[in-house]
Amino acid sequence: NAGVMQNPRHLVRRRGQEARLRCSPMKGHSHVYWYRQLPEEGLKFMVYLQKENIIDESGMPKERFSAEFPKEGPSILRIQQVVRGDSAAYFCASSHNAANTEAFFGQGTRLTVV
């Protein structure tokens, strides 16, 4: 897990607010993945990004969710107008390049919507 930094670790939002989750990949990694995990379940793919490009967002809800990975700075997963069902752990992973699918994970952001 060393190197992939996610913040905040815990985030509490009221219904209708916005949640911004940040992920700084390991140094030298240009590929970022976001996953969502509900209690007692596995990881559900949300979105795969390379620098400045969204490669695959097939796991993202079509409304309220967006992700970016700018040329400079961390990747951001943004959830607008949060609802209780958005409460989950959100994990970010990074990998070196497309040919190397070994991904290294951050410690996650636990979002609680109240």
Next chain:
Amino acid sequence: TQLLEQSPQFLSIQEGENLTVYCNSSSVFSSLQWYRQEPGEGPVLLVTVVTGGEVKKLKRLTFQFGDARKDSSLHITAAQPGDTGLYLCAGAEGGDDKIIFGKGTRLHILP
């Protein structure tokens, strides 16, 4: 869409016993990874298997990639309470290398 199915979903055994968990797919993967996740933490990469039939050992853990590269297994010898956790297999899907995960095997080793 390629799916990775893991079995069993839950496993609770006594310390010292051996166990095997499985990761199966109808599709061929160029490589498979195994991760272990503890409560409140992110998954930690254990191993990558690449070649059909490949066997890798990590102390008491033995990982095998099926000959056809569609399945993999994880065997733990003399399980210890520290082995408790969620074991996830993962593989790259399609040409764009989206990494997908199985739902995991939740392992509990009883002291």
